[in-house]
Amino acid sequence: MSTLTKSGARHQYALVVDTTRCIGCEACSVACRVENEVPDGHWRSRIAPPTSGGSKAPLKWSCMHCADAPCVQVCPTKATYRRTDGIVVIVADKCVGCKYCIVACPYGARYFDDKKGIPDKCDLCAGMLDAGLKPACVQTCVGRALAVADLADPHDKDAARIRSGEARPLHPELGTKPSVYYVVGE
Amino acid sequence: MQVAAAGTAVAALPVGVRELAHPPAAEAAQSPGTDKVVTSVCEMCTVRCPILVRVRDGKVVRIQGNPREKSTQGAICARGNAGISLLEDPDRVRTPLIRVGKRGEGTFRKATWEEAYRYIADRLNVIRGSYGPEALGVGRRPSAGDAFLLTFAKAFGTPNIFSHESSCPLGRNVAMEVTLGTSGVAIDYSKVDYLVSFGRNHMETLAVPQAQGIVVGLSRGARLVYLDPRRSPTSTAATTWLQPLPGTDLAFALAMLQVMIAENLYDQAFVKRYTMGFEQLAAAVLTYTPEWAATETGIPAGTIRQVARDFGTARPRSVADFGWFTSTYLNDFQLRRAILALNALAGNLEVPGGMFLLKGLKGYGTELGDWKKPAFPAVKAGRVDGAGVAGRFPLVPVKDGLCQALPESVLTGKPYPLKAYIAHRFDPLAAIPDQPRTIEAFKKLDLLVSVDVYMSDTGAYADVILPECTYLERTDPVMEASGLAPKIRYRQQAVPPQGNTRPSWQIYKELAEATGLGEYFAYRDIDEIVTAQLAPFGLTAAKLAESGQWTPPTAKPTYLRKTDPTAPVKLKTASGKIELYSAELAKMGFEPALAYTAPPAPPEGTFRMIQGKCAVHTNSATQNIPVLHELRPSNELWIHPVPAGRLGIKDGDSVIVRTAGREQRGLAKVTRDILEGTVFTYHGWGRTSPGLTRVKGKGIGFNALMPVITDPVSGSLVMRETFVEVVKS
Numbered sequence: 001m002s003t004l005t006k007s008g009a010r011h012q013y014a015l016v017v018d019t020t021r022c023i024g025c026e027a028c029s030v031a032c033r034v035e036n037e038v039p040d041g042h043w044r045s046r047i048a049p050p051t052s053g054g055s056k057a058p059l060k061w062s063c064m065h066c067a068d069a070p071c072v073q074v075c076p077t078k079a080t081y082r083r084t085d086g087i088v089v090i091v092a093d094k095c096v097g098c099k100y101c102i103v104a105c106p107y108g109a110r111y112f113d114d115k116k117g118i119p120d121k122c123d124l125c126a127g128m129l130d131a132g133l134k135p136a137c138v139q140t141c142v143g144r145a146l147a148v149a150d151l152a153d154p155h156d157k158d159a160a161r162i163r164s165g166e167a168r169p170l171h172p173e174l175g176t177k178p179s180v181y182y183v184v185g186e
Numbered sequence: 187m188q189v190a191a192a193g194t195a196v197a198a199l200p201v202g203v204r205e206l207a208h209p210p211a212a213e214a215a216q217s218p219g220t221d222k223v224v225t226s227v228c229e230m231c232t233v234r235c236p237i238l239v240r241v242r243d244g245k246v247v248r249i250q251g252n253p254r255e256k257s258t259q260g261a262i263c264a265r266g267n268a269g270i271s272l273l274e275d276p277d278r279v280r281t282p283l284i285r286v287g288k289r290g291e292g293t294f295r296k297a298t299w300e301e302a303y304r305y306i307a308d309r310l311n312v313i314r315g316s317y318g319p320e321a322l323g324v325g326r327r328p329s330a331g332d333a334f335l336l337t338f339a340k341a342f343g344t345p346n347i348f349s350h351e352s353s354c355p356l357g358r359n360v361a362m363e364v365t366l367g368t369s370g371v372a373i374d375y376s377k378v379d380y381l382v383s384f385g386r387n388h389m390e391t392l393a394v395p396q397a398q399g400i401v402v403g404l405s406r407g408a409r410l411v412y413l414d415p416r417r418s419p420t421s422t423a424a425t426t427w428l429q430p431l432p433g434t435d436l437a438f439a440l441a442m443l444q445v446m447i448a449e450n451l452y453d454q455a456f457v458k459r460y461t462m463g464f465e466q467l468a469a470a471v472l473t474y475t476p477e478w479a480a481t482e483t484g485i486p487a488g489t490i491r492q493v494a495r496d497f498g499t500a501r502p503r504s505v506a507d508f509g510w511f512t513s514t515y516l517n518d519f520q521l522r523r524a525i526l527a528l529n530a531l532a533g534n535l536e537v538p539g540g541m542f543l544l545k546g547l548k549g550y551g552t553e554l555g556d557w558k559k560p561a562f563p564a565v566k567a568g569r570v571d572g573a574g575v576a577g578r579f580p581l582v583p584v585k586d587g588l589c590q591a592l593p594e595s596v597l598t599g600k601p602y603p604l605k606a607y608i609a610h611r612f613d614p615l616a617a618i619p620d621q622p623r624t625i626e627a628f629k630k631l632d633l634l635v636s637v638d639v640y641m642s643d644t645g646a647y648a649d650v651i652l653p654e655c656t657y658l659e660r661t662d663p664v665m666e667a668s669g670l671a672p673k674i675r676y677r678q679q680a681v682p683p684q685g686n687t688r689p690s691w692q693i694y695k696e697l698a699e700a701t702g703l704g705e706y707f708a709y710r711d712i713d714e715i716v717t718a719q720l721a722p723f724g725l726t727a728a729k730l731a732e733s734g735q736w737t738p739p740t741a742k743p744t745y746l747r748k749t750d751p752t753a754p755v756k757l758k759t760a761s762g763k764i765e766l767y768s769a770e771l772a773k774m775g776f777e778p779a780l781a782y783t784a785p786p787a788p789p790e791g792t793f794r795m796i797q798g799k800c801a802v803h804t805n806s807a808t809q810n811i812p813v814l815h816e817l818r819p820s821n822e823l824w825i826h827p828v829p830a831g832r833l834g835i836k837d838g839d840s841v842i843v844r845t846a847g848r849e850q851r852g853l854a855k856v857t858r859d860i861l862e863g864t865v866f867t868y869h870g871w872g873r874t875s876p877g878l879t880r881v882k883g884k885g886i887g888f889n890a891l892m893p894v895i896t897d898p899v900s901g902s903l904v905m906r907e908t909f910v911e912v913v914k915s
Contacts, residue, residue, distance in 0.1 A: 021401050023389040024419045025801040030267035050422050142261045142394050143401040
């Protein structure tokens with residue numbers, strides 16, 4: 001696992017979702033589904049459409065990669081853990097399939113993959129990030145609304161949007177310290 | 187991209203290297219193993235975005251946008267991403283089928299290709315002997331493989347060639363031909379400062395380069411004014427969303443013209459040099475004030491005036507979008523003409539942030555080559571639809587025709603009946619309104635052939651279904667994809683055809699041979715055709731395949747008026763200018779100037795029925811594709827809470843939609859996102875084919891309800907002038 005930046009600092013990944021650029025087309029949903037071979041009937045990432053009474057913009061919805069992740073806390077075998085770079089992952093070999101994590105996640109990000117026998121979810125395409133590439137959702141985004149920020153990189157423009165407070169987490173009151181940040185227009 | 191096997195036109199890349207723009211060499215060296223990466227072109231809709239297809243062990247594992255294409259930056263939409271789901275769909279027809287049951291039952295027996303060709307050829311030759319070659323009609327959604335079906339039809343000797351265009355953009359195309367002399371015009375979206383969209387729902391009727399361009403523009407402060415009676419995702423993206431009464435956009439456009447002229451907010455020098463008929467235009471719009479338009483549209487006069495002023499002030503980087511799907515209202519042709527007049531007043535032709543003429547290969551002196559074929563036989567009979575014929579539909583291009591003429595000709599025998607029909611990637615039952623009538627016509631045909639990847643609704647009525655392989659399994663002729671500079675794109679086979687499916691270059695060659703027309707298809711295979719196409723450029727398929735697209739090295743993106751606002755722009759109208767007033771239209775007996783006709787109001791107790799597209803489906807073609815079906819399996823009837831309350835309809839209730847003794851059932855979506863007198867559904871549902879196992883029987887099909895109404899000028903179908911009753915079921 002490569003988690004060092006060129007300067008030697010550790011990566012600290014976050015996903016920035018610019019809802020002002022999101023057109024709600026669900027390209028990301030399908031790119032993710034295909035790239036990660038997500039089984040029929042399940043999605044790691046979806047778009048919640050805007051509604052006249054609710055949100056004003058489409059909202060991409062996936063694992064929030066929380067710093068204080070309830071799924072990590074309840075996992076009896078430590079199969080689910082947060083990598084040093086901030087990505088919450090699950091190790092299939094250690095998972096006993098108890099599904100506590102599915103119940104614990106306040107964002108409803110997990111589904112049970114019958115084939116793999118684990119409660120799976122978005123891992124920010126960790127393998128691709130490790131190879132220096134973009135996650136499938138970011139790569140395919142029509143509105144260029146998605147970006148992976150590296151909070152460990154002082155020059156990262158997307159990280160700056162988080163630091164400045166322009167991009168903010170969804171439901172911070174849940175206290176899980178999510179790593180997905182949303183830019184919301186007026 | 188590391189080109190490891192240029193000879194086979196396939197680049198090798200290490201597993202895990204998914205971002206293919208410029209993979210660092212060091213990274214490539216670290217990873218053993220290879221995914222083949224094949225450059226190709228998407229066919230999940232008409233836009234044809236360039237793609238990269240990743241293949242592992244003979245299977246497609248992922249499709250992504252080709253990052254070398256600047257207008258998409260490596261993006262593709264949900265449909266493009268779902269190509270693999272189409273490829274692997276168990277519902278695909280994977281062997282030729284010959285009907286054994288009644289038409290529409292969907293009962294077929296498996297056949298060999300030779301049997302299927304023989305069956306078709308024997309009947310075609312009998313039909314030609316009895317009725318003449320003109321008794322064959324062919325219809326298709328235009329595609330890169332058009333040449334094969336069209337060559338077959340012309341070799342057979344029929345003039346009756348149709349496309350799906352009259353059920354989609356034909357009205358717009360004809361308005362452009364009349365006004366600008368060409369429909370080969372595009373908008374420089376990312377650089378537009380002020381875009382007015384008359385119902386062009388960019389974020390759902392999705393063309394990735396356009397949507398991305400608009401988002402780029404909006405993110406740097408451009409404005410988008412969007413008119414739609416329904417709140418769509420484009421309403422959400424727009425800086426201003428206006429909700430006109432359906433069918434009154436023309437009043438809005440006319441009032442904008444009136445304000446721009448009255449307040450001198452137009453480009454006088456441009457109008458003088460590049461247009462004709464300005465006086466007639468000014469006279470025509472004189473009384474179309476914002477106050478008048480307010481009573482028509484329901485939008486305040488002040489708002490209309492403001493939009494006109496902002497549009498006039500932002501020129502030349504202000505554009506009124508000429509739209510895409512324009513089979514809408516009876517006054518649509520006038521609306522498209524008015525929109526083109528707005529652009530003329532903005533003087534935005536051939537400047538950055540405006541409209542531009544497509545710069546095709548032809549303009550650079552060299553065109554794609556072709557395979558050699560004998561001259562086609564002379565066609566003696568006239569067309570059944572009157573396309574291109576004085577006194578009937580003189581403005582309709584003969585490559586498109588009026589697809590709605592099929593049932594008319596068969597059932598009335600006027601001017602003569604079609605006896606055979608070949609539908610290629612085209613489902614007349616889904617495209618042509620008054621579905622029951624088309625079914626009646628199908629039952630009277632001597633021969634109906636469907637060439638498709640699925641058993642479409644039309645396929646279920648066919649005598650023979652010829653299973654074409656998908657775009658991922660075939661190479662197509664090189665296609666032109668020109669914009670500001672000429673460009674060609676290459677769809678090449680990524681994986682072998684599944685089952686017993688074949689590409690259209692092979693299907694029509696073999697069918698022609700069985701029919702005795704083999705001399706018109708004297709090529710060995712598609713590679714020979716591509717080689718012939720590229721020869722004039724000294725280009726090889728292998729070279730083209732490296733990036734999947736190519737622009738002549740001497741060609742640069744060109745705006746003809748960028749540096750010199752008086753530079754000549756050749757327009758192919760009679761006057762050589764933008765025709766704000768059209769003497770040609772007058773000669774044909776059509777209204778030559780701009781004039782308003784109000785849409786009829788819904789009769790008491792009825793709603794105007796409108797439909798639109800969603801971003802995850804293309805027309806009626808993708809609703810059965812597993813992943814896309816999961817995203818949006820059905821449609822709903824959008825109805826405003828006030829009338830819904832009156833009718834006792836709650837959100838999620840079953841409802842019946844009725845008109846003229848016909849009905850469709852579906853679920854209600856009670857929402858304030860639609861006007862009170864209007865109901866809306868997404869298009870493409872109401873499928874009936876037993877071969878479409880997922881989507882069959884789901885949702886509301888408006889085609890079963892709508893009558894055929896044809897625009898007398900453009901030949902376009904008119905699909906939003908139907909009124910329905912809605913009751914709780």
